[in-house]
Amino acid sequence: MADRAQMRKIISILVRNKPGVLSHVAGLVTRRAYNVESIAAGPTEDNSITRITLVVSGDEQVLEQVTKQFRKLIDVIKVDDIPHELAMTGELALITVAFDPSRKSEIMNLVNVLGMSVQSIGLDSITLQVAGSAQRVDTAINGLYPFEIRAMARTGLVALPVTPAGAQ
Amino acid sequence: MGPDDKNKDKAPRAKAADKAAAPKAGKAAAVKAAASKAASAVASKAASAVKAIKASRAAKGPAKAEDILNGAQAIVRFLKERGTPLVFGYPGGAVIPLYDALYDSGLRHILARHEQGAIHAADGFARATGKTGVVFATSGPGATNLVTGLATAHMDSVPLVAITGQVPTTSLGSDSFQEADIYGISIPITKYNYLIKDPADLLPALSEAFHIASTGRPGPVLVDIPKDVQTAALSYFPPKTVPIPGYSPSPKPDPEGVAKLAEAIAVSRRPLLYVGGGAITTGVQADLLKLAEGSDMAVVTSLQAKGAFPDTHPLCLGLPGMHGPKYANIAINEADLIVGLGARFDDRVVGDVRRFAPLARVAHVDVDPAEIGKRVPADLPVEGDLRLALELLLATISPERKPEWRARILDLKAKHPLAVPKAGKDIRPQAAIKALSDKAGDGALFVTDVGQHQMWCAQFLSVSKPRRFLSSGGLGTMGFGLPAAMGAALGHKGGQVYAVVGDGGFQMTLQELATVRQYGIPVKILIINNGCLGMVRQWQEFFNGRRYSETVFGYNPDFAKLAAVYGIPSRRVDKPQDLDGAVSWLVAEKGPALLDAMVAKGENVLPMIPAGKGQTDFYETEG
Structure with a gap:
């Protein structure tokens, strides 16, 4: 059989906000050997419901199975596949960067250009925050290449479908 | 159920909502307080609760709002009101309150000799009857002994509810004596599972558990119940309906x-x-x-x-x-x-x-x-x-x-008929199974274990009604046969129940002979005894150059004598000319009986399509 094309997709899952739900979701990913690039969970407008956003990669058949298997979990209320082109995505990253005090102005310049904000600053390191689309976060991280990144924390992608035009 | 059910349904939900609104610390304290209170007051409360149940039973009315039970009593009462005909199980430290509630409840309990036996029996009961099987086990090793049975039921979509005891909520997560995270362990092998930390969640969870286990594509559900939840006082208000958002078990086809x-x-x-x-x-x-x-x-x-x-x-x-x-x-x-x-x-x-x-x-x-x-x-x-x-x-x-x-x-x-090979100097295993099929009669229900005999059963047993052939198909659980047949025999009406097992699988759960004997469960056991792990041996013969690595038993006891020690009528047969008579004897026995059929060792299950091959790539044996 020919190699099946690998794709990525964003899956947004609404689940009952109960203890153990994340174990069920994470357990499914492991036991079915799915390839998950990021997973983010957080509250929604209804506090009995949690939204979990996953970025999954695989071939078409695997990605279809992922959606169906998640739908099967008892705590899952709704599963939405959000095609990339129809997704509003957001992510946040905190990055601690080391710098030589002599290059302080250089790094401050980069911070401005990359649209990052300063969370804390010390003698030889600075912690920055960037938020926005995944692409924007990637750009910011890549832009820091002249410096040594000491630590980084990314939240993973969250997503909602684009509001259809005229729906305002 | 009476006309005041509507109000009953609303009450606990309102209560739960209040509780959810309370700060977490307060909730934990409340649970603790309830637990210690319950510990001191449990005896008197239990007594009065039992009286209350008896009173309400006498009045033949629905549950009264003032019915205060402890968690364990609520579980037993819930099972009885659901019409659960029997449960299988094995007691232990973390389910002492549950077994205390069971003691004079009138709910029938079958004491297995191993938790795995208990859960396979509940599984066999469910497969034979279509009703949800129920099994009790204690925390830690009791619960982990259910794992194979849960996975077996999960693979074959069998409706089952497993109720396990757990260490008290106050000790959860501290590696207490007989503590195991059965909730975490059972996630991939159950349709759904629960760890009940708040007594108010107990009855809604039980209602949900039975609903989930038995609807849509059925499956096992585990409810893990800490000991202090079993002793905590609660009002008996099982919800009648269980709305689970997003769960639509039997959708109409397009x-x-x-x-x-x-x-x-x-x-x-x-x-x-x-x-x-x-x-x-x-x-x-x-x-x-x-x-x-x-x-x-x-x-x-x-x-x-x-x-x-x-x-x-x-x-x-x-x-x-x-x-x-x-x-x-x-x-x-x-x-x-x-x-x-x-x-x-x-x-x-x-x-x-x-x-x-x-x-x-x-x-x-x-x-x-x-x-x-x-x-x-x-x-x-x-x-x-x-x-x-x-x-x-x-x-x-x-x-x-x-x-x-x-x-x-x-x-x-x-x-291309499926034919029993000609008799040699040894009994052909296929012949033994065919003989059973011919003699067992119309009402017979067959349970198999796993391996060569299982495939010969599939080939040579003639079955023409549903729920008359039970086998661990998906998981392929050796040791399933005897206990599952036990459960099936307790549920099957109007016919005999046969467990056809190999000598390997039989030895994995033969402790249940004691259970069979104790309750006089009429299971007829036919051992297809070739003294080896025949299916693996077959693969080694075909695909591993006849290197029979650890698949031939160097010793087996005389199973007929063993059964006799358990007080079960038994025979051994090893000559082809005696086979017919021996099988007739097995069929004619009234109660439990065992026939040990010594069969040809090197027999293979054919035809065979090797794993991963095309539909007509039949394996050809030499000669």
Whole structure:
């Protein structure tokens, strides 16, 4: 059989906000050997419901199975596949960067250009925050290449479908 | 149930909402307080609660609002009110309150000799009756001993509720004595599971558990209940309905999909029904007969479906796949339409996906959408309840006979019959199973263990009714046979129950002979004793250069004598000429009995399609 094309997709899952739900979701990913690039969970407008956003990669058949298997979990209320082109995505990253005090102005310049904000600053390191689309976060991280990144924390992608035009 | 049920339903939810609103620390403190209070007050409260139950029973009325029970009593009362005929289990430290509540409750309990025995028995009971099986076990090792049974039931979609004790909530997570995270352990092998930390959640969880276990594609549900939740006082208000958002267990099939399927059957010249366990769950044998006969559809039945369509029917081709008869696999190879009904296109059925049914369009009707297209892509998918789908299909279809295909099926069966090999100096295992099939009679229910004898049972037992052939198909659990037969015998009405087991699997759970004897459970055990792990030995012979690594037992006890020690009538047979008489004896015995049939050692299960091969790549033995 020919190699099946690998794709990525964003899956947004609404689940009952109960203890153990994340174990069920994470357990499914492991036991079915799915390839998950990021997973983010957080509250929604209804506090009995949690939204979990996953970025999954695989071939078409695997990605279809992922959606169906998640739908099967008892705590899952709704599963939405959000095609990339129809997704509003957001992510946040905190990055601690080391710098030589002599290059302080250089790094401050980069911070401005990359649209990052300063969370804390010390003698030889600075912690920055960037938020926005995944692409924007990637750009910011890549832009820091002249410096040594000491630590980084990314939240993973969250997503909602684009509001259809005229729906305002 | 009385007219005041509506109010009863509302009360606990309102209460739960109040509790949820309270700060967490307060909740924890409340649980603690309730636990210690319960510990001191439990005896008197239990006594008064028992009185209350008795009073309400005497009044034959519904539960009174003032019924205060402890958690354990609530569990037992819940099971009784649901009409649970019996539970299987094994006590231990963390379920002492539960067993105390059971003590004079009148709920029938079968004391197994191992938790694995208890859960397989509950499984066998469920498979034989269609009712949800119930098993109790204690925390830690008691709960972990359920693992194989849960996985077995999960793979074969058997409705089961396992209730386990757990260390008190105050000790959770501290590696206490007999603490194991059975909630975490059982996630991948249950349909759903619970860890009850708040007594207010207990009854809603139990209601949900039974609902989830028994609806849609059934499966096992585990409810883990800490000891202090079992002793905590609570008001008895089981919710009548259990709304679970997003859970729609038996969706109606899309009429358009069914219409397409009807059309596909009409234009097909060589249609074949591939029937799975879903046909047993939904009890559709009458509709299957109508469908198959109306359009001359060949029928293959998966291991789980054996009996959903009569083995004796001319259109029945039996088991598809690895050890199915040649005619079943040749028919799949020639078919131009395969209609999967509540079957999961298992790898043992399909083999090489690319070479499976090369000429056929594939239709797949299943209540579990995730099964459709999982292994074999479906050209005609129908998601939904099988019973509804078949009703709709029969109403839509204009049946058209296909005499050429029918003739081909009959021809294939005549050309490649499954035959018992000729008698040699040793008993042929197939002959022993065939003899049992011939003598067992109409009401018989067969339970198998796992291995060679299981496949010979699939080949040579003639079964024509659903729920009369029980076997661990998906997980292939050795040790399933005897305890499952025990459970089946407690549920099966109007016929004998036979456990056909190998000497390997039998020794994994033979401690249950004591249970069989204690309760006089009328299980007839036929051991197909070849002194080795025959199926693995067969693979070693075929694929590993006859290097029989650890598959031949160097010692086996005399199982007939062993049974005698347990007080079970028994015989051993080792000569072909004595086989008939011995099997007749087994059939004629009233209570439990055991026949140890010493059979030829090197016998292989044939035909065989090696794993991952095409549908007609039959393994050819030398000579």
